[in-house]
Amino acid sequence: MALALQTFATVKDANVALKAQGTCYFGGGTLVVRAANEGDISVSGLIRSTDPALSAIEVTGGKVRIGASVTMAAIARHPDLGTLARAARAVGGPAIRNMATVGGNLFAPAPYGDFAVALLALGATVSTDDGETPIETFLANRDGSRAIVTSVGFTVPKAGDFRFLKVSRVKPKGISVLSIAAMLEQAGDGTVSSARIALGCMADRPIRAKAAEKALLGRRLDQDGIAPALAAAGEGTSPITDPIASAWYRAEVLPVHLRRLLLS
Amino acid sequence: MAKVPVQFTLNGSEKAEFIDSGTTLLNALRDKIGDTSPKGGCHQGTCGACSVIIDGELRLSCLTLAETCNGAAITTTSGLSEGGVLHPVQRAFLDTFATQCGFCTPGTIMAAKVLLDHTPNPSRDEVVEALSGNICRCTGYESIIQAVLLAARANSQNAA
Numbered sequence: 507m508a509l510a511l512q513t514f515a516t517v518k519d520a521n522v523a524l525k526a527q528g529t530c531y532f533g534g535g536t537l538v539v540r541a542a543n544e545g546d547i548s549v550s551g552l553i554r555s556t557d558p559a560l561s562a563i564e565v566t567g568g569k570v571r572i573g574a575s576v577t578m579a580a581i582a583r584h585p586d587l588g589t590l591a592r593a594a595r596a597v598g599g600p601a602i603r604n605m606a607t608v609g610g611n612l613f614a615p616a617p618y619g620d621f622a623v624a625l626l627a628l629g630a631t632v633s634t635d636d637g638e639t640p641i642e643t644f645l646a647n648r649d650g651s652r653a654i655v656t657s658v659g660f661t662v663p664k665a666g667d668f669r670f671l672k673v674s675r676v677k678p679k680g681i682s683v684l685s686i687a688a689m690l691e692q693a694g695d696g697t698v699s700s701a702r703i704a705l706g707c708m709a710d711r712p713i714r715a716k717a718a719e720k721a722l723l724g725r726r727l728d729q730d731g732i733a734p735a736l737a738a739a740g741e742g743t744s745p746i747t748d749p750i751a752s753a754w755y756r757a758e759v760l761p762v763h764l765r766r767l768l769l770s
Numbered sequence: 771m772a773k774v775p776v777q778f779t780l781n782g783s784e785k786a787e788f789i790d791s792g793t794t795l796l797n798a799l800r801d802k803i804g805d806t807s808p809k810g811g812c813h814q815g816t817c818g819a820c821s822v823i824i825d826g827e828l829r830l831s832c833l834t835l836a837e838t839c840n841g842a843a844i845t846t847t848s849g850l851s852e853g854g855v856l857h858p859v860q861r862a863f864l865d866t867f868a869t870q871c872g873f874c875t876p877g878t879i880m881a882a883k884v885l886l887d888h889t890p891n892p893s894r895d896e897v898v899e900a901l902s903g904n905i906c907r908c909t910g911y912e913s914i915i916q917a918v919l920l921a922a923r924a925n926s927q928n929a930a
Contacts, residue, residue, distance in 0.1 A: 599903015
């Protein structure tokens with residue numbers, strides 16, 4: 507492996523260094539070192555920043571800001587992020603969770619990136635030195651992204667509003683067949699007043715299930731109420747095929763697991 | 771390739787080396803320092819055979835760059851026994867026949883040790899969860915789970 511690591515105290519200096527050809531940002535190493543070990547020679551230089559803000563979690567007034575270098579393990583054990591612990595624990599085994607970062611998860615190709623699915627359902631924003639970007643826009647344009655992600659921000663969901671499900675064949679932990687995250691708010695009469703549903707493995711990156719979201723509005727979360735959403739769940743999806751599952755299989759089981767999540 | 775200095779504590783002993791920038795901790799430990807207890811299995815972060823403990827946390831040495839470990843305290847399986855006496859987890863692995871080919875064993879033992887360091891009396895589910903990043907193709911896992919539970923019982927009896 508011919509990699510050279512450069513460390514900078516500030517994100518600003520690291521961003522300048524990242525302008526050099528053949529460089530890539532180094533977060534937890536679970537993506538870029540893995541690629542290098544596999545023989546990817548497109549990256550010759552790794553850039554990282556040790557700015558303490560990248561490793562900070564701030565929870566104020568119901569708003570959360572998680573530094574891009576915060577690991578899945580740190581999120582899983584944070585007392586104010588209990589609603590997200592399940593999604594953080596869905597990533598890898600214990601050693602991976604001690605290394606994998608929030609920033610890296612935004613770039614993880616399917617079937618990885620389960621935490622980014624949760625962030626998409628939460629309507630998070632992604633921050634760089636250039637400003638904030640809605641996560642949906644960020645994910646759509648991530649292949650051309652060069653600015654270092656500094657943090658993600660979102661509003662802490664109320665207990666019961668946020669749901670997360672990862673489906674894998676190996677228990678207790680395995681690579682995703684698919685993952686689903688949903689942010690559902692209900693009116694006083696029990697009908698759904700707003701819905702954001704995000705899917706993992708149903709495209710090359712996390713995507714919204716917008717047709718299913720629309721079909722849920724004004725409906726109750728019972729068998730009859732969710733039926734239109736289940737019928738529309740696969741709309742706009744393009745599932746991946748990999749050794750875990752074929753695109754056909756993923757499309758077939760998506761409504762089954764969405765049903766379980768919505769009725770849970 | 772420019773050489774960079776690395777300095778850390780390995781199993782209680784200070785180590786200092788010059789390595790190629792970008793060298794993984796696994797390669798530094800095995801090829802430069804001579805500690806071959808972490809194994810290079812998949813080099814993809816999937817099998818857990820290279821697991822080591824860095825500053826009290828389980829990490830994969832195949833995905834960790836050695837130069838990011840400056841000043842860290844690293845523990846590997848080769849540093850567990852004291853004065854020729856096996857660590858309770860190692861003893862339990864022998865007693866329950868939890869190792870066959872042995873390739874995954876050092877990484878699995880490190881995962882078990884870090885679990886027991888933080889959770890001295892784990893439930894079976896907690897043991898399974900703690901070992902979920904370590905793949906074994908020989909034992910079927912049951913004997914490994916029993917080993918960790920046995921080591922926990924031995925620790926609690928010694929503490930009593």
